[in-house]
Amino acid sequence: MTAPGPAAASPPTHRVVQAIELLSRHSGDRLSLARIVRATGMSRATAHAVLTQLCADGWTLRDAEGNYSLGLGLLAVARRADTAFPVRTLALDAMRTLARDQAVPVFLAEREFQGGVRSGRPGNNAAAGDAAMDAIVITEVLGTPSAPWIRPARRMPFAPPVCREFVAWAPESERAAWLAAADPGHRTRLAAVLDAIAARGYSVERLADDSAPMLEALGALRNSPVTDPLRHRLSAMIADLITIDYLPDELGDTNAVVSLAAPIFSPDGPVIASIVACPDANLSAAGLRDLAAATIAAADTVATALRS
Incomplete structure (x- = not known):
């Protein structure tokens, strides 16, 4: 589980950021929901809801075994962000x-x-x-x-x-x-x-x-x-x-x-x-x-x- 930090101003947004950061640190892997729950401290239901929305938006992908990885939608955002x-x-x-x-x-x-x-x-x-x-x-x-x-x-x-x-x-x-x-x-x-x-x-x-x-x-x-x-x-x-x-x-x-x-x-x-x-x-x-x-x-x- 991640170490506690300062209280988030927007907990729902913070959970999305947690999920994306975790997946980005393991960009060559596909992470199970259980592993994401353990690493972020989110409940299973919350992590599932966050990842389901990220998949719907193309920021993450879910394979046939239920594991998650970064999606092409996030790659497109990252490339545009490079100009900053x-x-x-x-x-x-x-x-x-x-x-x-x-x-x-x-x-x-x-x-x-x-x-x-x-x-x-x-x-x-x-x-x-x-x-x-x-x-x-x-x-x-x-x-x-x-x-x-x-x-x-x-x-x-x-x-x-x-x-x-x-x-x-x-x-x-x-x-x-x-x-x-x-x-x-x-x-x-x-x-x-x-x-x-x-x-x-x-x-x-x-x-x-x-x-x-x-x-x-x-x-x-x-x-x-x-x-x-x-x-x-x-x-x-x-x-x-x-x-x-x-x-x-x-x-x-x-x-x-x-x-x-x-x-x-x-x-x-x-x-x-x-x-x-x-x-x-x-x-x-x-x-x-x-x-x-x-x-x-x-x-x-x-x-x-x-x-x-």
């Missing part, structure tokens, strides 16, 4: 090349602006949006990263200590607001890290495995005002479980690198996405430089395509 994600479309070839040449999983993270601004198509309120309410959305994953939370449609809060490659080149006011949301004991290091990222062109993640579930919990609780004390405690716990990036004098002959992210700049300047390589390995100094150069080149290819 131009960065993903432009990034796929560069990501595939990076994943193949470096033999590492790769994912694309895009900034979702609270004011509805996304993928390099800013509107009138692009600069005026509340960055604290923005999110980072994973829109494509190639390969199998070691961290289970790295999957398409995963949202992460635009909050320290993550999203560093999105903030390193931001205006001073946005950097200051982002730093102000960090644990006070880590603000000095984070400020130095942002400067280092801007100088070298990429961020490095040294996230401890145990902190990934807490990061998910933080994202789920972030927009709930009644949980502010808990949210701040979670933020401090996450900060305690990680070593935030590398400063120049900390890079050695061998460096533990979970992921490495290079920014994609929009034609107007702000960082709107990043390409993230996930070696999850100890890299030599030369290996780290090579991976960084390849990841930056992939991100720059996408930025150039956005300007054309």
